[in-house]
């Protein structure tokens with residue numbers, strides 16, 4: 147059965163690809179050598195055909211069917227629209243074709259919820275938002291690329307999708323291509339394997355707007371970087387807009403070629419800062435509004451959203467997840483959402499985001515990271531290989547705990563508060579120029595706060 151074949155495909159393509167691309171497929175017909183699937187969009191069918199078509203066909207055949215062609219039909223809310231992507235699996239070596247404006251691009255699907263309307267603007271993201279808005283107007287290119295960076299869940303992907311939606315509304319003829327760096331690599335490797343590299347190049351150079359999400363992914367992947375660099379340059383030369391996102395600034399991405407780093411810095415580099423209380427509350431209010439419509443009649447007591455905005459500070463995804471769970475739970479038990487209910491229902495999330503980092507933990511993690519003894523953290527050694535990590539631990543203690551300088555001094559073997567202050571300042575200074583150190587700190591912070 148299709149169910150069993152799907153299971154086998156999961157082993158072949160991996161869990162993530164499976165969930166995204168294979169699981170949603172519905173086999174609706176199997177006859178005369180044609181297997182027909184229902185898919186949510188024609189792009190989806192196209193993507194599955196290109197990337198998994200051979201696997202699907204092979205597995206069907208191995209299971210005793212004779213299938214030589216796959217067809218995909220788009221389902222729109224129950225009704226099946228005419229077949230959108232029905233191509234033979236065998237790829238004919240076609241002559242280079244000229245690109246039509248409405249031809250489907252091999253990008254990733256856009257999330258229809260990620261629009262500018264649903265993006266809440268606050269101090270931490272106002273610059274990124276303004277820059278994204280500017281790009282989405284589709285006017286003359288004023289900075290290239292737009293480079294957005296920031297931690298997990300701060301809205302990078304949301305903004306990129308919003309740009310794509312807006313451009314498509316304003317200028318439907320524009321060829322806007324959005325995809326993750328991982329997908330870029332995947333397509334590149336596939337093109338190499340199938341000797342279709344010219345097609346690949348032609349396609350990527352034919353877009354009007356290219357958006358690559360999570361570009362840090364291609365760090366260390368040499369040939370993909372190389373191709374990315376050429377694509378990037380070709381588009382910039384044609385004055386086509388490029389938008390890139392990453393989890394850190396261009397200069398801080400390890401194992402990324404220097405020439406790419408400097409290219410990425412050429413345009414406008416903006417970061418999304420960690421959320422503040424107001425922004426979190428704004429996001430919650432907007433979400434709650436949406437849920438109030440969905441779960442009609444469900445009440446939410448005053449102060450609940452404020453409580454959540456105050457207590458869940460890690461990332462927006464967690465915040466949204468909390469609210470989703472809260473509404474689902476309240477509607478299930480048919481109760482008003484009160485503080486008590488929230489505390490009960492979200493106990494695990496609240497506990498996780500409550501966790502306080504201690505100086506001891508910081509010392510332990512830092513010692514581990516730099517491969518020195520824990521006892522050296524508090525000991526007297528002045529060797530740089532030990533003194534520097536010790537200063538890092540001092541800095542993190544100041545940043546991540548509410549302890550005062552004298553208190554921190556006591557935990558570092560009874561050092562004076564001026565020594566601690568000096569250590570903290572030293573790290574601050576070094577961080578500005580030493581990207582290795584900045585990376586280390588970012589990593590340590592993340593580990594300690596996880």
Ligand code: ADP
Pocket residue numbers: 260264265266267271296297298299300301302303304305429462463466
């Ligand atoms: P990133 O790509 O930076 O990791 P995402 O764009 O995927 O983060 O955002 C994570 C979730 O948080 C998404 O559901 C997104 O809609 C939401 N989100 C983040 N920032 C905002 C914001 N300012 N307004 C509304 N929703 C936001």
Ligand code: MG
Pocket residue numbers: 302303304359360
């Ligand atoms: Mg993202």
